[in-house]
Amino acid sequence: MHDLILHHYASSPFSEKVRLVLGYKGLVWKSVTVPVVLPKPDVVALTGGYRRTPFLQIGADIYCDTALICRVIDRLAPTPPLFPVAASGMQHMLAQWADSTLFWVAIPYTMQPAGAVHIFGNAPPEVLKMFAADRAAMTAGMRRPTVADAHAQLCSYLGWLELQLDDGRKFLCGDAACIADFSVAQSLWYIRRAPPVATVLGPYARLGEWFERLQAFGHGSHEQMSSDDALAVAAGTAAVAVTEFDGHQGFEPGQQVSVTPADYAQDPVAGTLRGLTRDEVAIERHDERAGRVMVHFPRIGYQIRKSEKKDA
Numbered sequence: 001m002h003d004l005i006l007h008h009y010a011s012s013p014f015s016e017k018v019r020l021v022l023g024y025k026g027l028v029w030k031s032v033t034v035p036v037v038l039p040k041p042d043v044v045a046l047t048g049g050y051r052r053t054p055f056l057q058i059g060a061d062i063y064c065d066t067a068l069i070c071r072v073i074d075r076l077a078p079t080p081p082l083f084p085v086a087a088s089g090m091q092h093m094l095a096q097w098a099d100s101t102l103f104w105v106a107i108p109y110t111m112q113p114a115g116a117v118h119i120f121g122n123a124p125p126e127v128l129k130m131f132a133a134d135r136a137a138m139t140a141g142m143r144r145p146t147v148a149d150a151h152a153q154l155c156s157y158l159g160w161l162e163l164q165l166d167d168g169r170k171f172l173c174g175d176a177a178c179i180a181d182f183s184v185a186q187s188l189w190y191i192r193r194a195p196p197v198a199t200v201l202g203p204y205a206r207l208g209e210w211f212e213r214l215q216a217f218g219h220g221s222h223e224q225m226s227s228d229d230a231l232a233v234a235a236g237t238a239a240v241a242v243t244e245f246d247g248h249q250g251f252e253p254g255q256q257v258s259v260t261p262a263d264y265a266q267d268p269v270a271g272t273l274r275g276l277t278r279d280e281v282a283i284e285r286h287d288e289r290a291g292r293v294m295v296h297f298p299r300i301g302y303q304i305r306k307s308e309k310k311d312a
């Protein structure tokens with residue numbers, strides 16, 4: 001099997017979700033550090049325009065979005081399972097809620113001035129300005145909660161999570177960890193990075209113990225890799241052949257399409273449609289430096305549109 005190459009940066013909560021999953025599975029992986037803000041030329045060479053963090057590279061296959069990345073990791077390393085049967089359908093719904101609703105309350109809450117000082121450390125004011133401008137452009141059109149909204153909503157959500165653990169269970173959906181635990185953990189991890197605002201977590205003792213259990217999984221073992229080397233891996237490898245195609249979704253294999261996140265960072269990725277299932281879409285594209293790559297997205301949260309040109 002080719003190496004698992006995670007493209008990420010240290011302070012990214014969604015990356016922490018995947019790092020913990022890699023730890024849970026006890027995996028060995030390569031770590032490529034990507035820029036926190038645009039421009040991201042080496043990212044775009046691999047993804048075709050998707051700028052969000054993290055993404056997973058396996059040879060010339062690029063997996064975008066942690067929902068898909070976690071499924072791919074679980075497929076490659078099924079033990080211990082990330083989607084235990086006993087955790088039922090609820091694990092998926094809880095994970096989706098945490099990745100969207102909880103995340104978009106945890107971030108604005110943590111980024112209030114008292115928290116931002118800790119998140120950015122000694123970064124000069126230009127860096128803060130650049131970051132704010134980048135994220136404002138990325139979320140244009142989204143109504144983000146004020147700090148007051150975020151604080152109130154966060155307290156409700158933390159109360160719900162505490163209640164979920166009320167019967168003494170070890171993890172959110174039972175006695176084994178599941179995808180929902182990792183999705184919720186990333187937001188709490190981010191809040192905890194800013195001690196003056198992390199006091200909000202204080203009253204939730206069970207949640208605190210649960211978080212320590214998650215943290216104990218660690219990050220597996222990894223080695224640093226340069227983005228140049230990651231590009232060379234893609235260029236020197238053939239993407240896996242995608243064969244599954246659900247012809248009932250109004251698309252045909254070989255069609256030119258674009259795939260775009262439906263929520264924020266709506267940068268379309270254009271390519272030739274190769275794979276389509278209920279859960280996943282795969283498009284093939286060519287880049288001067290990365291060569292032929294297959295870029296995979298989850299089906300949920302992404303819009304596929306036909307382009308004009310047809311593939312031969």
Ligand SMILES: N[C@@H](CCC(=O)N[C@@H](CS)C(=O)NCC(=O)O)C(=O)O
Binds near residue numbers: 014035053
């Ligand atoms: N639905 C995506 C969301 C990823 C996401 O929003 N990541 C943040 C970082 S934690 C991001 O992309 N920020 C902008 C950037 O890194 O360029 C996923 O599950 O991977």
